[in-house]
Structure formats: structure tokens, C-alpha cells
Amino acid sequence: MATTIDTPAPAGFFEALEEHAFSPGWAKREPQMWGKPRPKYRPMVWRYADALAALSKSVDFVSTEFAERRNLILVNPVPGNIYPTCRHLVAAYQLVMPGETARSHRHSPNALRLVMDASPGIYTLVDGVRVDMAPGDVVLTPQWMWHGHANYSDQPAFWIDFLDVPLVQNLENMYFEHHEDTLQAVESSDPESPLRFHGAALAENVRAQGDVAFGQAQMPTIGLHAICLAAGERQDPVARIDNNIYAVTAGEITVEVAPLGTVTMTRGDVVVVPSWHPFSLAGGAGGGQVLRVTDEPVFTKLGFRDVGLER
Numbered sequence: 001m002a003t004t005i006d007t008p009a010p011a012g013f014f015e016a017l018e019e020h021a022f023s024p025g026w027a028k029r030e031p032q033m034w035g036k037p038r039p040k041y042r043p044m045v046w047r048y049a050d051a052l053a054a055l056s057k058s059v060d061f062v063s064t065e066f067a068e069r070r071n072l073i074l075v076n077p078v079p080g081n082i083y084p085t086c087r088h089l090v091a092a093y094q095l096v097m098p099g100e101t102a103r104s105h106r107h108s109p110n111a112l113r114l115v116m117d118a119s120p121g122i123y124t125l126v127d128g129v130r131v132d133m134a135p136g137d138v139v140l141t142p143q144w145m146w147h148g149h150a151n152y153s154d155q156p157a158f159w160i161d162f163l164d165v166p167l168v169q170n171l172e173n174m175y176f177e178h179h180e181d182t183l184q185a186v187e188s189s190d191p192e193s194p195l196r197f198h199g200a201a202l203a204e205n206v207r208a209q210g211d212v213a214f215g216q217a218q219m220p221t222i223g224l225h226a227i228c229l230a231a232g233e234r235q236d237p238v239a240r241i242d243n244n245i246y247a248v249t250a251g252e253i254t255v256e257v258a259p260l261g262t263v264t265m266t267r268g269d270v271v272v273v274p275s276w277h278p279f280s281l282a283g284g285a286g287g288g289q290v291l292r293v294t295d296e297p298v299f300t301k302l303g304f305r306d307v308g309l310e311r
């Protein structure tokens, strides 16, 4: 006798399937493939001024002991989300007060920080090497490298962290451990470390070239670009397969993306444009520069870069 899905199943059939951890493919609770991408995360802008105000207040009740966690995570505002900024990346504003250190630790996620405000005496310690941090610098801590921070200046230090933690969570490859010393001993100092990209040099190079990619040798999952846009210069609108976070490093930048509309951003402001949201960037009054942090290398390496794209 022919059987169709219109024929009622025998009593108890589905309950028995569940007991054996089966799910009937002809009656999925939700579809598991779809015709074209369905972006889950949404564009969002965060303001540096808001972060500064909140972090500065938090000093009253978040003690030095928790200096390494005195940060504000840029949580994508979709229902149910409590952590990622977009599918594979997370960003956070961080404050380290004068005299504070952030404990040395290491983890499987790759991390980097964009220094916003810092005075001489602030450094990241990477595998025992002191790497000084100045405003505009990008300092990398690739996976499993020991790293801690110290602020021996007389001013608060603010930076923006970017990590591939959501990707690593999805890959079930999370490892984390604290160093046996609170702050690893300084064995040497290397102001020209290959893990440090000087803000001044990036700004100068990008003024000449427009778009400078860097750090790819050290960061396999995260693409970094310094981008310069002159006043009124506008990138062509594009919907990208990859996720992109932009932090303004100088001047004024406008971003045009639905549903936010056209938003003007200044130094320290951050916008996330998750996959498939059409957007364009433009230089605002006087032009501006941004750091682009992207998971594009993941798509490229996995071969998804040009598969079925609708641009």
C-alpha cells in the first residue's frame, strides 16, 4: 500500500522517534535550509561618549581587582542575544585606571585592541615582552599568547577590544587559563613589536593609499583594514557575505545602512554591519579614518567567498 505524509502515523510513532533522538525529516519543526541568507544580527551604532561616561562611573563600584573585566561589551540588540556583536566577532570598550594591571592570561580566541586614549606608561605584555600602547595603535594578541596589561601612567586608558570568541564558541574550541603570576614578569621591551601597528604610521599610510590591510600574518580569522575617506568620498553601496565592525579612528565618517539611516560618527564610535545588510561609508566634514575589523578571512579560507552571492 502506498504511504503518503497525509496518512496519519500509527499511534505513538513520533513519541518513539523522540526516545531514540530521531526527528522526522518530513515534519521538521523549522526549515533547516532556505533560499537565500537570513541575517540574524542587525546593524547598530555605539557611541564612545556613552562608553566613556558609563565606564568612568563604573570605577566607583568595579574594583581594581576586576580591572581586566571593566569593559562594556557591544551586544548586538537582537532578541535573546547576550554577547556577540555579530555572528563571529565581539567588541568591547575597556577602561584601565592609572596604577592598575589586568592579569596575564591566554585563550584560544584571537584578540586585538584599538587604543583610543592612552598616555606614556601603558602597555600590553605579550609572552613576557612589553609592547607600549599609544592612541591609534592596534595591538594584536593572537591565539594562545600570554597577555596582560598595565597602566603606569597618570591617566585613564581606554581602548576597544575585538575578539573572535563567538566563532571559537561555535567551533567548540574554547580554552582559557590565567598565568601563574598575576602579571607575567617583563622579560624585554619591544616598542616595534610585529604585534603592534602604530597609529601614526597607519594614519600616514592610509592617507596615501586609502585602504591598508594589515595583521593578516598574525591573525588567521580576523581581517584588519585602516581606511581613509576624504570629505564627501563615498564607498559604493554593498551587501557583504562577511561581518564588519568599523571604529572611527579620526575625523568624521557617515554610514548609511537600514534601518539606522545615515549616521554620523566621530572618533571612538563603532558601527557593526552584519552579513548581507547593504551599506556604504562616506567621509564626513573634513574626512575621516576608520579601522575595519572583519571575519572576511574565515569565508575566504572556507571557500564560501563567492558561492551563491547576491550582491
Ligand SMILES: [Fe+2]
Pocket (backbone or CB within 6 Å): 105, 106, 107, 111, 147
Ligand atoms: Fe584576553
